[in-house]
Amino acid sequence: AEVAPGAVHLPGRLTAEQQRGLLADCRRWALPPAGLRTVTMPRGGTMSVRQLSLGWHWYPYGYARTVVDGDGAPVKPFPPELGALAEQLVAEAGLPPAGAPYDVALINFYPAGARMGMHRDSDERSPAPVVSLSLGDSCVFRFGTPESRGRPWRDTELRSGDAFVFGAASRLAYHGVPRTRPGTAPAALGLTGRLNITLRVSGLSP
Numbered sequence: 001a002e003v004a005p006g007a008v009h010l011p012g013r014l015t016a017e018q019q020r021g022l023l024a025d026c027r028r029w030a031l032p033p034a035g036l037r038t039v040t041m042p043r044g045g046t047m048s049v050r051q052l053s054l055g056w057h058w059y060p061y062g063y064a065r066t067v068v069d070g071d072g073a074p075v076k077p078f079p080p081e082l083g084a085l086a087e088q089l090v091a092e093a094g095l096p097p098a099g100a101p102y103d104v105a106l107i108n109f110y111p112a113g114a115r116m117g118m119h120r121d122s123d124e125r126s127p128a129p130v131v132s133l134s135l136g137d138s139c140v141f142r143f144g145t146p147e148s149r150g151r152p153w154r155d156t157e158l159r160s161g162d163a164f165v166f167g168a169a170s171r172l173a174y175h176g177v178p179r180t181r182p183g184t185a186p187a188a189l190g191l192t193g194r195l196n197i198t199l200r201v202s203g204l205s206p
């Protein structure tokens, strides 16, 4: 379902088994060194989501090969199977191929009450689509325009197992997560809270 030009929602795209596998992977990746961390913004506030990067480490606002704003450890490698999944989902969304390998996974964990304010993802030096995978609790996903942080926007629900591809005219749109819905995760998954994995092309040289 195309929600806006270049923004394609693939509801229920991941099987229960794929979701369990990704969650088990995330639990391993979350361990130190270079594990799940709290992000401090340049003005001193902290993000309510906890975060983890693979391939390249995202910090406010750039990419590095080590956790420059944390334990300093080298970032864990980007798993090639996530790149293959991203390429397949871009094709299913009917968007042109990225043209460069996917090389970043940015993983956000939302405990109950966590949210993400409206922002644009503009630290990548590639126009390749961003692919989002949702696990656990449902959330309200707010999708705006490339021009401003404010209205107009559209609210849609993201559920465990959904994929979403953001390319073309939607790649630089403002977006955020104003709330999650605690307790809505599939019981069989065994996750309290919400996980979102975004797959990206950094545009940086290896």
Ligand code: MD3
Pocket (backbone or CB within 6 Å): 106, 108, 116, 121, 130, 132, 164, 166, 170, 171, 172, 173, 175, 176, 177, 196, 198
């Ligand atoms: C539209 N994550 O990590 S996923 C982020 O659910 C981020 O954790 C949210 O925004 C989350 O930067 C939203 C949907 C999403 C992700 C990246 C996008 C939408 C996007 C990049 C460009 C346009």
Ligand code: FE
Pocket (backbone or CB within 6 Å): 119, 120, 121, 175
């Ligand atoms: Fe984002």
